Each structure stands twice: as structure tokens, then as C-alpha cells.
Amino acid sequence: VTDTADLAARVLEGDRRAVARLVTLVENESPGATQALSHLFPQTGRAHIVGITGAPGCGKSTLVNELAKEIRRGGPTVGIVAVDPSSPFSGGALLGDRIRMRDLSGDEGIFIRSMASRGSLGGLARATGDVVKVLDAAGFEIILVETVGAGQSEVDIASSAHTTLVVQAPGMGDDIQAIKAGIMEIADIFVVNKADLPGAEATVNLLQMMQRLGRDGSRADRGHHGALARASDAGPAETDWVVPIVQTVATTGMGISELLVAMHDHRDHLYHSGLYRAREEARVAREFELLLREGLLRDLLRRMPPGRMESVLNQVAARQIDPYQAAQQLIEDRCREVLS
Amino acid sequence: VTDTADLAARVLEGDRRAVARLVTLVENESPGATQALSHLFPQTGRAHIVGITGAPGCGKSTLVNELAKEIRRGGPTVGIVAVDPSSPFSGGALLGDRIRMRDLSGDEGIFIRSMASRGSLGGLARATGDVVKVLDAAGFEIILVETVGAGQSEVDIASSAHTTLVVQAPGMGDDIQAIKAGIMEIADIFVVNKADLPGAEATVNLLQMMQRLGRDGSRADRGHHGALARASDAGPAETDWVVPIVQTVATTGMGISELLVAMHDHRDHLYHSGLYRAREEARVAREFELLLREGLLRDLLRRMPPGRMESVLNQVAARQIDPYQAAQQLIEDRCREVLS
Numbered sequence: 001v002t003d004t005a006d007l008a009a010r011v012l013e014g015d016r017r018a019v020a021r022l023v024t025l026v027e028n029e030s031p032g033a034t035q036a037l038s039h040l041f042p043q044t045g046r047a048h049i050v051g052i053t054g055a056p057g058c059g060k061s062t063l064v065n066e067l068a069k070e071i072r073r074g075g076p077t078v079g080i081v082a083v084d085p086s087s088p089f090s091g092g093a094l095l096g097d098r099i100r101m102r103d104l105s106g107d108e109g110i111f112i113r114s115m116a117s118r119g120s121l122g123g124l125a126r127a128t129g130d131v132v133k134v135l136d137a138a139g140f141e142i143i144l145v146e147t148v149g150a151g152q153s154e155v156d157i158a159s160s161a162h163t164t165l166v167v168q169a170p171g172m173g174d175d176i177q178a179i180k181a182g183i184m185e186i187a188d189i190f191v192v193n194k195a196d197l198p199g200a201e202a203t204v205n206l207l208q209m210m211q212r213l214g215r216d217g218s219r220a221d222r223g224h225h226g227a228l229a230r231a232s233d234a235g236p237a238e239t240d241w242v243v244p245i246v247q248t249v250a251t252t253g254m255g256i257s258e259l260l261v262a263m264h265d266h267r268d269h270l271y272h273s274g275l276y277r278a279r280e281e282a283r284v285a286r287e288f289e290l291l292l293r294e295g296l297l298r299d300l301l302r303r304m305p306p307g308r309m310e311s312v313l314n315q316v317a318a319r320q321i322d323p324y325q326a327a328q329q330l331i332e333d334r335c336r337e338v339l340s
Numbered sequence: 341v342t343d344t345a346d347l348a349a350r351v352l353e354g355d356r357r358a359v360a361r362l363v364t365l366v367e368n369e370s371p372g373a374t375q376a377l378s379h380l381f382p383q384t385g386r387a388h389i390v391g392i393t394g395a396p397g398c399g400k401s402t403l404v405n406e407l408a409k410e411i412r413r414g415g416p417t418v419g420i421v422a423v424d425p426s427s428p429f430s431g432g433a434l435l436g437d438r439i440r441m442r443d444l445s446g447d448e449g450i451f452i453r454s455m456a457s458r459g460s461l462g463g464l465a466r467a468t469g470d471v472v473k474v475l476d477a478a479g480f481e482i483i484l485v486e487t488v489g490a491g492q493s494e495v496d497i498a499s500s501a502h503t504t505l506v507v508q509a510p511g512m513g514d515d516i517q518a519i520k521a522g523i524m525e526i527a528d529i530f531v532v533n534k535a536d537l538p539g540a541e542a543t544v545n546l547l548q549m550m551q552r553l554g555r556d557g558s559r560a561d562r563g564h565h566g567a568l569a570r571a572s573d574a575g576p577a578e579t580d581w582v583v584p585i586v587q588t589v590a591t592t593g594m595g596i597s598e599l600l601v602a603m604h605d606h607r608d609h610l611y612h613s614g615l616y617r618a619r620e621e622a623r624v625a626r627e628f629e630l631l632l633r634e635g636l637l638r639d640l641l642r643r644m645p646p647g648r649m650e651s652v653l654n655q656v657a658a659r660q661i662d663p664y665q666a667a668q669q670l671i672e673d674r675c676r677e678v679l680s
Contacts, residue, residue, distance in 0.1 A: 034664045041662035284657040289637070291667045296636035297629070299671060317624040322381040324374045327631045331639065335675035 004032045008039035014139045016111065023113055026130045029298075037130055040137035045280070047079070047136040048267050051160065052146045053186075054167030059193045063167060063250040064146050068110055070256045071142055077109040079135035079143040083128050111135060126290040129160060160286065162279055163266045165259075167191045168207070170199030187243050189262050195247035195255065207245050241269050300330065303337045344372045348379035354479045356451065363453055366470045369638075377470055380477035385620070387419070387476040388607050391500065392486045393526075394507030399533045403507060403590040404486050408450055410596045411482055417449040419475035419483040423468050451475060466630040469500055500626060502619055503606045505599075507531045508547070510539030527583050529602050535587035535595065547585050581609050640670065643677045 007025075010018035025033040052067075054060045061082070068078045104110050115128060128145065135143050145161060166187040192203050244262050248255035270276035301309065312330065315321045347365075350358035365373040392407075394400045401422070408418045444450050455468060468485065475483050485501060506527035532543050584602050588595035610616035641649065652670065655661045 038662045038664045041664070042659045045659060281653070281657045284663070285653050288653060288656060288663050288667065291663055292640065292670065293633050293637050295667050296640065296671060297633050300632065300636065313621070313625050313628060316628060317621045319382045319385060322378045323624070323628050323631055324378045324381070327628065327635050330632065331636060 004035040005039060007032075008036040011036070011040060011134060011138050012043055016108065019111060019134060019138045020113075022134050023131050026127055026134065027115065029127075033130070037133060040133060044133045044136040047132075047140055047143045048163070048263075049132060049136075049143050049145065049161045049283075050263060051164040052144060052167060053164065054169075054191075054193075058167045058169040059250050060146060060167050063191065063193055063248060063256075064144050065104060066250050066253055066256045067259060068104060068144065070253075070260050072107060072109055074260075076141040077139065078111075079132075079138075079140035080110065080112040080146065081128060081131050081135070081143065082112070082114040082146045083124065111138075111140060125160070126287070126294050129287045129290065132160070160283055162270060162276065162283075163188045163263055165189045165191050165263075167193050168203055169194040170197045170203045188241070188266050189259070190243055190245040191259060192245060192247045193250055196249045196252075200247065204245055204247065211243065240273070241266065300334045303334050304330070344375040345379060347372075348376040351376070351380060351474060351478050352383055356448065359451060359474060359478045360453075362474050363471050366467055366474065367455065369467075373470070377473060380473060384473045384476040387472075387480055387483045388503070388603075389472060389476075389483050389485065389501045389623075390603060391504040392484060392507060393504065394509075394531075394533075398507045398509040399590050400486060400507050403531065403533055403588060403596075404484050405444060406590050406593055406596045407599060408444060408484065410593075410600050412447060412449055414600075416481040417479065418451075419472075419478075419480035420450065420452040420486065421468060421471050421475070421483065422452070422454040422486045423464065451478075451480060465500070466627070466634050469627045469630065472500070500623055502610060502616065502623075503528045503603055505529045505531050505603075507533050508543055509534040510537045510543045528581070528606050529599070530583055530585040531599060532585060532587045533590055536589045536592075540587065544585055544587065551583065580613070581606065640674045643674050644670070 007018055007022055011022055022033065022036055025036070052060060052064055064080060064082070068080060071078050104112065113131060115124065115131065132143055132145060164186050166189070168190065170192070190207050192200055192207070194200065244265075246255055246259045246262055248259055250256070267276075270279065312321070312326050316323045316326060347358055347362055351362055362373065362376055365376070392400060392404055404420060404422070408420060411418050444452060453471060455464065455471065472483055472485060504526050506529070508530065510532070530547050532540055532547070534540065584605075586595055586599045586602055588599055590596070607616075610619060652661070652666050656663045656666060
């Protein structure tokens with residue numbers, strides 16, 4: 001306990017080695033991690049959390065690196081959390097980590113961590129949220145959360161960030177079908193990267209057209225749609241934020257400073273419109289739901305006698321018992337355990 | 341209760357209206373659904389469950405429709421479950437349903453249902469597994485589960501299907517980076533659709549090259565990697581299944597019968613190698629984990645006094661209490677409730 005309290009104290013002082021150690025504890029789901037996070041929690045809520053998402057090959061990682069350098073030129077410190085839910089089997093995340101470290105190394109004001117999926121997406125989302133909290137508490141002012149892939153992971157990013165950037169590149173199958181798939185709803189800023197390639201103009205035009213077809217170019221605020229959603233989470237139906245389309249060439253730095261301006265504009269917009277509070281509440285509700293989900297299952301597994309789960313699974317696989325009743329039984333047994 | 345028992349009995353007789361009604365109950369998370377599923381469960385485990393995944397625009401839906409027609413020509417009945425986790429906000433799934441219904445309507449041996457995400461991916465995965473069980477119990481012999489998107493949803497499909505088809509199309513950004521992203525690990529059969537387009541040859545060559553670079557063209561069996569994973573779930577490290585690459589043009593029917601042969605070959609391979617049992621056990625473990633996760637949270641929410649969750653969330657958002665301790669407290673309170 002003294003160790004965790006001490007670790008938390010050093011994280012609050014911004015000690016990089018303590019940050020790295022606590023992040024590893026979080027990733028490994030060590031019991032000490034939760035205690036340290038309890039200590040840190042009151043000091044969180046100050047960072048601007050920015051989600052960056054886009055298909056593989058759109059140049060997202062280079063863009064995030066250049067964005068981090070541009071932020072540093074202005075002074076603020078940056079945390080980068082790169083999440084790769086598509087690679088649960090390979091160890092690719094660590095390799096990427098090392099390549100990026102080399103690029104941005106030597107700057108104490110940048111902290112980078114890559115995270116690969118292990119087991120469930122829910123587990124990864126919870127761990128990512130916890131790592132963001134560690135960096136937030138350590139004083140990193142802007143936290144860039146980068147996620148590969150389309151689909152649910154993008155939606156997850158949108159509900160865990162204050163500001164969401166959706167990155168496209170010309171000629172990458174970014175046809176109407178791909179763009180329609182949930183992307184319009186989550187973007188606060190569109191980035192057309194590799195804007196020096198042929199087709200960039202067409203991609204920008206397509207996005208503009210989609211915007212006109214959409215809700216007058218503005219975005220409905222999503223709030224929290226999970227099990228803990230409340231009526232108030234829907235938030236204002238419309239905002240007066242017109243999603244900007246920023247063209248960049250990450251490899252040359254073109255457009256990066258404009259992108260940073262758009263990010264700051266969006267943060268200011270959130271503050272002045274009162275949406276910041278609504279998004280913060282939605283973030284908290286979503287993270288709390290993940291915490292309950294993971295916590296309930298982990299606790300149940302820990303309290304089960306050895307071999308019990310294996311025997312239940314074998315009986316279910318053999319169709320001797322039905323999983324719905326078996327699950328209910330395990331939940332009741334566990335409660336006796338908790339209170340005994 | 342009599343109603344649910346009656347509904348389950350009619351599902352077992354293959355009554356289409358009963359199937360449709362129970363599927364809707366499952367989607368709406370009605371309490372009656374679980375009771376009916378309990379009745380049905382002993383009669384499940386007979387269908388060949390085939391997952392089909394690929395990026396938007398690769399012609400997946402047309403392919404699934406043609407595959408269903410080809411299966412029907414041979415006699416077996418087909419269930420189709422189309423899952424779209426990328427569209428949690430739009431109601432696109434229902435529209436797609438209607439278009440497909442029209443195409444395949446009039447055949448009593450085909451049942452189609454589209455499912456869109458609502459709230460959590462875990463909830464969608466659990467509901468999809470339950471719908472598959474309903475169709476399995478109703479006697480549908482081959483169940484095609486189609487999922488849009490890249491990333492975790494593909495991995496989820498792979499662990500819930502006996503056989504997984506990964507669909508690619510030429511010139512859709514299917515570069516090495518995209519293919520690497522977890523795809524090699526989950527495919528039992530590669531499908532290069534739109535094989536009449538320029539670039540089809542290149543896509544086939546690329547896949548062959550990736551296969552040679554991979555584990556001698558064979559695939560490691562994944563087993564179950566979630567919280568309930570057991571040592572035995574890893575399964576045999578290598579199998580002698582060489583992932584075939586089948587070229588199709590779904591719009592003309594070219595290659596569809598070859599694809600069906602490959603599907604049957606894979607099922608036979610699973611039986612003869614003993615892998616069928618391993619995959620079935622991994623499927624059961626994964627579904628049981630989803631059931632516990634969802635069940636634990638739903639039960640907790642149901643037992644909480646009105647307003648309690650809202651008050652906890654407000655205190656967490658205001659940083660007055662920390663979410664880790666708050667979650668633990670709610671879990672303990674709930675146990676008192678369960679046992680009182």
C-alpha cells in the first residue's frame with residue numbers, strides 16, 4: 001500500500017519513470033494499479049483529450065507525431081496513447097513504440113505508449129481510459145489517443161475523447177459507403193492527409209457533399225448510449241460547430257499548424273457552449289460502465305473455487321446444463337462469498 | 341412462462357413466425373428471451389456456423405446472398421445474420437434487411453436478420469450469439485454470420501464461427517498493411533471477390549505471398565483468449581489446413597460453387613482433425629463470458645434504487661468520489677440485495 005501511494009505521489013509530480021511503471025501495472029491489471037488510480041483520480045480532468053482515428057494506411061501515426069511536435073513548439077506537454085485493437089495476436093504495438101520513441105525521443109514533454117488488444121475490446125477500452133487518467137494526473141496537457149480501424153473502435157474513441165479527428169487519405173476506398181459508416185457522426189474535425197496526392201480534391205469535395213447532406217453541417221452530440229445512459233446524456237440535439245475539413249501532408253508538416261488551431265477552436269467551442277461538461281459527464285458514465293463490467297467479472301472469477309469454471313464450461317459445451325441458468329447460479333454463489 | 345415455453349416449442353418445430361418473434365425478444369433483451377433460450381439450448385450445436393467478414397465495399401452482402409442461394413440449390417436450409425457494428429446511430433440495418441428480403445423472399449428455407457449495434461459491442465456480440473442459437477435450434481443447417489468492418493469485430497466473428505471467410509476486393513486499399521491487421525490470423529478461407537476487376541491477380545498474389553511469409557501457409561488455432569481462457573483452449577498450435585484463396589464474382593455467380601466446396605472441405609477438416617470440438621469449446625467459453633459480463637451488469641442496475649446510479653455518476657464527474665471505490669461499493673451493496 002505504501003508502495004502504491006508512493007508511486008501515485010511520484011506520478012503527480014510528473015516523474016516519468018513512475019508514469020511508465022504505473023502504465024505497465026495498469027496494462028497488466030495488477031491490483032496495485034487500482035489503488036494508485038484511486039489516489040490519482042481527484043487530480044484528473046485537466047487534460048484536453050483528443051481522439052484520432054482513420055483506416056490503416058492513411059498516415060495517422062506520422063500525423064500524430066507531427067502534431068505532437070507542433071504542440072511542443074507552443075509549450076504544452078503531450079501524451080500519446082496509440083491503441084491497436086486489430087492486432088490482438090501480434091506484438092506489433094511494441095515495435096511501433098520503439099520506432100516512434102526514436103523519432104520523438106529526447107523531449108521530456110512527450111510521453112508515448114502503444115497498447116495492443118488482449119482478450120476483450122472492453123478490457124482494452126478500460127485500460128486505455130486508465131492510462132489516459134495516469135497521463136492526465138501526471139500533468140500532460142494534451143493527450144492524443146490514436147486508434148486504428150473502422151467501426152466500433154472509432155465510436156469508442158469518440159465517446160472517450162473531448163475532440164475527435166477523423167483522418168482520410170485520397171484513393172483509399174474512401175467512397176461514400178466507407179464514409180457513411182458512422183464516420184460523419186463522430187468527427188469534430190476532418191483531416192484529409194496526403195493532400196499532395198491526386199484525388200485529394202475529390203476527397204474534400206465528397207466530405208463537403210456528405211456534410212451538406214447531413215445535419216446542416218453540424219453534428220448531433222452523442223452523449224453516452226451504454227447501459228448507464230441517462231435521459232440527460234443525449235445533450236443538446238444540435239450545436240453550432242461546423243466540422244472543419246483540414247488538409248495536411250504529415251510527411252512535410254503542411255497543414256499541421258492549421259490542424260492545431262482547429263483543435264484549440266474546438267476545445268474553446270466546447271467550453272463556451274457548455275458542451276464540455278456534457279462530454280465530460282458522458283465520458284465518466286462510459287468509463288464507469290467499463291469499470292463495473294470488468295470489475296464484476298474479475299471479482300467473480302477470483303472468488304470461484306479452482307476448477308469450478310472449467311467444469312461449468314465443459315457441462316455447457318456438452319449441453320448438460322444451459323448457460324443462462326449456470327451464469328445465474330455462479331452470480332448467486334459469488335454473492336454468498338462476498339458477504340461471508 | 342407458458343408463453344415462453346410455447347414459443348420455444350414452436351421454434352424447435354421450425355415455425356418461422358415463432359423464430360422471428362423470439363429473435364425480436366432477444367434483440368430487445370426481454371426477460372422472456374432468456375427463458376426461451378434456456379429451453380432451446382440443449383437442441384443447439386448442430387448448425388455449421390460460418391463467419392464472413394471484409395471491408396465495406398468488397399461486395400460481401402451480394403456474396404452472402406449468392407452463397408445462400410447456392411446452398412439452397414443443394415438442399416440445406418440457411419440462416420443469415422448480418423451484423424453492422426459500425427452503425428450504432430443510423431438505422432441502416434433495417435433498410436438492408438428489406439432489400440435482401442426482396443431478393444431472397446419466397447424461400448422458406450432461408451431466414452434473414454440484420455442487427456445494428458446499440459450501446460456496447462459486447463451487447464451486440466451476445467445478442468448475435470443468441471440469435472445464432474435460435475436459428476440453430478430451429479433447424480437451420482448452415483448459418484452465415486456477416487460482419488462489416490475491420491478490427492475487433494472480425495476477431496469476434498472468428499471466435500464465434502466454426503469457419504471464417506475473409507473477403508477482399510481488388511484496389512480497395514488492400515495493401516500489406518491492411519491485410520496484416522489481424523486478417524491472416526483469422527481466415528480459414530480467403531475470398532477475392534470482384535475477381536473480374538483489374539488488380540484481382542495482384543490481390544491474389546499478395547495473399548499468396550503473405551501466406552508464404554506466415555506460418556507455412558497454415559493457421560494457428562486461436563482458441564479462446566478472454567477472461568475464461570484455459571490452458572487447453574490454445575488448441576493444437578498448427579493444423580494441416582492450407583487456407584485456400586477462392587476467386588468470385590458475386591454479381592454473376594462465378595466461383596460461388598467453388599467457395600461452397602471450400603466451406604464444406606473446411607468443416608470436414610475440423611471434424612477429422614478434432615479441431616471441431618476445440619472450436620466448439622472456445623465458442624462456448626466466449627459466449628459464456630459475454631453472458632456473465634452482460635448478466636452481472638444488468639442485474640446490478642436492476643437492483644439499484646432509482647436515482648442511485650445518477651447520483652454516483654455526478655459525484656464521480658465532480659471528482660468527489662473515485663470510480664474504483666464507488667464501483668466496489670455498488671458491487672457489495674448489490675450482493676446484500678441478492679441474498680436478502
